[in-house]
Amino acid sequence: MTYRKTEGIKEQLADKRSRILNAARRLVAEGGFQEASVAAVAALAGVATGTVYRYFPSKAELFAEVVSQTSQRELEIVAGIIFSEGTPSDRLAAAIRAFAARALRGRRLAYALVAEPVDPEVDVARLKYRRALGRVFETIIEQGIRANEFPPQNVAVSAAALVGAFMEALVGPLSPESLATDEDKTALIEAIVGFCLRAVACRPKGEVIALSR
Amino acid sequence: MTYRKTEGIKEQLADKRSRILNAARRLVAEGGFQEASVAAVAALAGVATGTVYRYFPSKAELFAEVVSQTSQRELEIVAGIIFSEGTPSDRLAAAIRAFAARALRGRRLAYALVAEPVDPEVDVARLKYRRALGRVFETIIEQGIRANEFPPQNVAVSAAALVGAFMEALVGPLSPESLATDEDKTALIEAIVGFCLRAVACRPKGEVIALSR
Amino acid sequence: MTYRKTEGIKEQLADKRSRILNAARRLVAEGGFQEASVAAVAALAGVATGTVYRYFPSKAELFAEVVSQTSQRELEIVAGIIFSEGTPSDRLAAAIRAFAARALRGRRLAYALVAEPVDPEVDVARLKYRRALGRVFETIIEQGIRANEFPPQNVAVSAAALVGAFMEALVGPLSPESLATDEDKTALIEAIVGFCLRAVACRPKGEVIALSR
Amino acid sequence: MTYRKTEGIKEQLADKRSRILNAARRLVAEGGFQEASVAAVAALAGVATGTVYRYFPSKAELFAEVVSQTSQRELEIVAGIIFSEGTPSDRLAAAIRAFAARALRGRRLAYALVAEPVDPEVDVARLKYRRALGRVFETIIEQGIRANEFPPQNVAVSAAALVGAFMEALVGPLSPESLATDEDKTALIEAIVGFCLRAVACRPKGEVIALSR
DNA sequence: AATGAATGAGAATTCATTCAT
DNA sequence: AATGAATGAATTCTCATTCAT
Numbered sequence: 001m002t003y004r005k006t007e008g009i010k011e012q013l014a015d016k017r018s019r020i021l022n023a024a025r026r027l028v029a030e031g032g033f034q035e036a037s038v039a040a041v042a043a044l045a046g047v048a049t050g051t052v053y054r055y056f057p058s059k060a061e062l063f064a065e066v067v068s069q070t071s072q073r074e075l076e077i078v079a080g081i082i083f084s085e086g087t088p089s090d091r092l093a094a095a096i097r098a099f100a101a102r103a104l105r106g107r108r109l110a111y112a113l114v115a116e117p118v119d120p121e122v123d124v125a126r127l128k129y130r131r132a133l134g135r136v137f138e139t140i141i142e143q144g145i146r147a148n149e150f151p152p153q154n155v156a157v158s159a160a161a162l163v164g165a166f167m168e169a170l171v172g173p174l175s176p177e178s179l180a181t182d183e184d185k186t187a188l189i190e191a192i193v194g195f196c197l198r199a200v201a202c203r204p205k206g207e208v209i210a211l212s213r
Numbered sequence: 214m215t216y217r218k219t220e221g222i223k224e225q226l227a228d229k230r231s232r233i234l235n236a237a238r239r240l241v242a243e244g245g246f247q248e249a250s251v252a253a254v255a256a257l258a259g260v261a262t263g264t265v266y267r268y269f270p271s272k273a274e275l276f277a278e279v280v281s282q283t284s285q286r287e288l289e290i291v292a293g294i295i296f297s298e299g300t301p302s303d304r305l306a307a308a309i310r311a312f313a314a315r316a317l318r319g320r321r322l323a324y325a326l327v328a329e330p331v332d333p334e335v336d337v338a339r340l341k342y343r344r345a346l347g348r349v350f351e352t353i354i355e356q357g358i359r360a361n362e363f364p365p366q367n368v369a370v371s372a373a374a375l376v377g378a379f380m381e382a383l384v385g386p387l388s389p390e391s392l393a394t395d396e397d398k399t400a401l402i403e404a405i406v407g408f409c410l411r412a413v414a415c416r417p418k419g420e421v422i423a424l425s426r
Numbered sequence: 427m428t429y430r431k432t433e434g435i436k437e438q439l440a441d442k443r444s445r446i447l448n449a450a451r452r453l454v455a456e457g458g459f460q461e462a463s464v465a466a467v468a469a470l471a472g473v474a475t476g477t478v479y480r481y482f483p484s485k486a487e488l489f490a491e492v493v494s495q496t497s498q499r500e501l502e503i504v505a506g507i508i509f510s511e512g513t514p515s516d517r518l519a520a521a522i523r524a525f526a527a528r529a530l531r532g533r534r535l536a537y538a539l540v541a542e543p544v545d546p547e548v549d550v551a552r553l554k555y556r557r558a559l560g561r562v563f564e565t566i567i568e569q570g571i572r573a574n575e576f577p578p579q580n581v582a583v584s585a586a587a588l589v590g591a592f593m594e595a596l597v598g599p600l601s602p603e604s605l606a607t608d609e610d611k612t613a614l615i616e617a618i619v620g621f622c623l624r625a626v627a628c629r630p631k632g633e634v635i636a637l638s639r
Numbered sequence: 640m641t642y643r644k645t646e647g648i649k650e651q652l653a654d655k656r657s658r659i660l661n662a663a664r665r666l667v668a669e670g671g672f673q674e675a676s677v678a679a680v681a682a683l684a685g686v687a688t689g690t691v692y693r694y695f696p697s698k699a700e701l702f703a704e705v706v707s708q709t710s711q712r713e714l715e716i717v718a719g720i721i722f723s724e725g726t727p728s729d730r731l732a733a734a735i736r737a738f739a740a741r742a743l744r745g746r747r748l749a750y751a752l753v754a755e756p757v758d759p760e761v762d763v764a765r766l767k768y769r770r771a772l773g774r775v776f777e778t779i780i781e782q783g784i785r786a787n788e789f790p791p792q793n794v795a796v797s798a799a800a801l802v803g804a805f806m807e808a809l810v811g812p813l814s815p816e817s818l819a820t821d822e823d824k825t826a827l828i829e830a831i832v833g834f835c836l837r838a839v840a841c842r843p844k845g846e847v848i849a850l851s852r
Numbered sequence: 853a854a855t856g857a858a859t860g861a862g863a864a865t866t867c868a869t870t871c872a873t
Numbered sequence: 874a875a876t877g878a879a880t881g882a883a884t885t886c887t888c889a890t891t892c893a894t
Binding site: 676 | 871
């Protein structure tokens with residue numbers, strides 16, 4: 001028997017690490033952090049509990065990485081849109097559409113990433129994500145204000161409220177449990193986009209009238 | 214020691230039940246659901262742990278009632294404003310101001326009531342609250358649309374987004390940890406009110422022009 | 427059914443606490459700290475593992491108390507002898523005899539108390555004991571030197587060496603596993619006493635000759 | 640990769656075996672048996688954990704051999720002094736000085752070899768060492784008694800007590816944590832030697848007078 | 853009705869040992 | 874022969890719930 005010292009071994013390792021991460025993410029997506037015990041993660045990943053600790057020093061760090069990794073992907077997509085073509089309104093709408101479409105696919109996970117509290121170490125990762133997400137929206141809003149496309153407003157508050165608004169509408173209890181058709185989903189997303197655009201882009205009537213005079 | 218079978222007993226019971234509920238609410242307000250163990254609730258209420266189970270079948274039902282009870286009070290205040298005098302915009306602003314002022318005073322509790330995940334049974338109570346809160350805002354929005362004060366919009370989505378927007382801006386991690394002065398608080402509240410009013414009341418420019426023609 | 431609010435309840439509590447402490451001490455006496463798991467202590471005490479934590483905040487504190495409690499008793503006996511009648515030599519001999527007689531009865535425990543390393547919190551308790559034991563012997567040695575009954579010597583070193591000497595002779599591997607008869611025990615103790623007395627009380631020959639001239 | 644079937648392999652094996660033993664000893668010397676996990680030993684030896692099990696059937700046997708091997712070296716040094724020139728007192732003093740000087744250099748290791756409890760299998764090795772060490776001192780004491788240089792005494796007890804005395808004074812918690820200067824060390828060693836010599840060599844006053852008549 | 857001590861299942865983490873490669 | 878990833882039993886500690894008094 002020969003030893004294949006190829007990257008096959010590394011891949012296997014990476015594979016198991018990924019399987020653990022994926023299992024953790026799936027459990028969070030289904031039942032939140034509360035239901036994701038190390039034993040459950042290990043079982044779903046098809047490894048022994050001890051194996052989890054070969055790849056992650058603690059449960060907290062495992063889930064911190066779940067948050068980081070998942071968040072990073074979302075963030076990249078949303079952030080990428082800032083640098084695309086179009087007016088601030090267009091790009092804001094595009095960013096929300098992108099985020100919303102993904103969040104609808106993994107509602108429980110999106111909620112966990114944004115709202116569910118867990119232990120402090122995991123929350124650090126989430127806080128980073130939310131701050132980053134907030135900054136992305138702050139950037140768009142600032143650009144809109146500078147372009148005189150958006151009215152003056154407290155940028156930080158608007159950004160936070162934006163995130164809250166679309167997260168609640170997407171994953172909150174007022175949102176239907178499951179949207180059967182893609183049309184339903186599109187309608188929901190467009191309603192959210194409309195709400196958000198008005199919130200940051202609209203000028204109160206009085207002002208509009210004043211400007212239109 | 215003998216028990217006097219008078220109505221004093223009923224009162225005593227009612228009293229004890231209330232004390233347990235109040236203790237539970239206070240603990241949630243301080244440290245969230247996580248830190249509110251049955252033993253801690255009992256200790257704060259000045260009863261034995263076993264006594265809690267005479268009044269509530271389980272921890273989950275106790276906290277479900279904490280959520281219901283507390284929510285009911287908030288709901289009444291907000292709902293009361295709907296039926297007061299003024300335009301939909303005025304009443305919407307007033308409702309948000311009232312809610313925000315209270316939430317800022319008890320941020321941890323407000324957060325727990327709206328966002329902190331607990332077991333499913335408690336979540337049912339929270340779901341009811343949020344639906345009820347949503348319905349209140351739906352009512353105002355509908356009135357505004359009928360009065361042609363607000364543009365047409367998906368009322369349910371807007372209501373949910375409203376709740377999400379001001380909750381996130383009030384208690385989310387993007388919101389400053391502590392606002393030193395009352396001016397700071399007022400400024401935050403007014404920024405939120407501005408955001409929310411634009412979101413539901415504003416007409417996109419194009420439409421405004423179209424209408425004004 | 428009436429409630430007996432007598433000290434019977436307190437006694438029961440004290441009783442259970444004692445039972446846990448006794449169980450812990452017995453396990454340490456038999457197999458050292460290593461074999462005394464919380465589960466084993468609970469089982470031997472006839473309680474559930476959780477019950478141990480009603481009485482002791484952690485395993486470490488439980489065993490720290492085992493050490494303190496047991497040590498205190500030994501210390502009292504040895505220290506008491508300091509203030510009895512007799513020359514320093516007599517009292518030193520009496521203290522060693524008392525300690526030795528007790529140690530022979532619970533050899534494994536005596537060893538654990540003096541030598542076995544465990545976690546730092548427990549070691550603090552043991553360190554206190556050993557320091558206290560050391561001080562007792564230092565006191566006697568100092569008195570003997572002042573009375574010109576003992577030769578000048580490094581008191582701290584002598585005290586430590588004394589403790590080491592009789593502990594090793596009593597519980598070390600060179601000591602027979604079990605001494606069948608009381609005569610055997612007495613012989614061992616007297617041999618130890620002789621060793622210790624010579625060690626602290628004797629004047630080297632040269633000096634003796636010098637003095638006798 | 641092919642294996643050269645030369646004696647190089649045997650050497651390599653012996654080499655690897657030694658490296659594992661040395662790594663184990665170093666870890667024990669630094670942090671005691673508790674901190675020396677099989678993984679840590681393997682890492683320090685530069686081999687895989689599984690390899691340890693090719694050379695030693697279990698962790699216990701590995702550490703038993705660490706004890707044996709290390710002890711053997713100490714024993715040889717001390718034993719060598721027995722057969723050197725000089726009176727029993729001189730040789731006893733020289734043996735203690737030699738042992739003490741080495742123990743002070745590796746206090747943690749000396750402590751582990753003599754006192755730290757581990758599993759029974761390792762303790763068997765330690766027991767052998769202590770018995771052997773005891774026998775060496777028994778031999779000197781016997782010679783001293785035969786030469787009428789030492790008073791009659793229970794040789795086995797004295798030997799054990801000797802070992803206990805100097806080990807405790809050297810590595811026990813009553814011994815200072817760290818001796819800054821070489822003078823401090825020398826002073827400690829001489830105090831110990833003095834104690835031990837008095838203990839085995841001195842004649843109680845009454846007896847001395849009797850003999851000198 | 854009230855008590856609060858007792859319960860015991862469940863969670864995270866460690867590590868000696870094994871075994872497929 | 875060597876590797877080192879994987880195993881899983883064992884350990885400490887928590888806390889909702891029960892029940893004898």
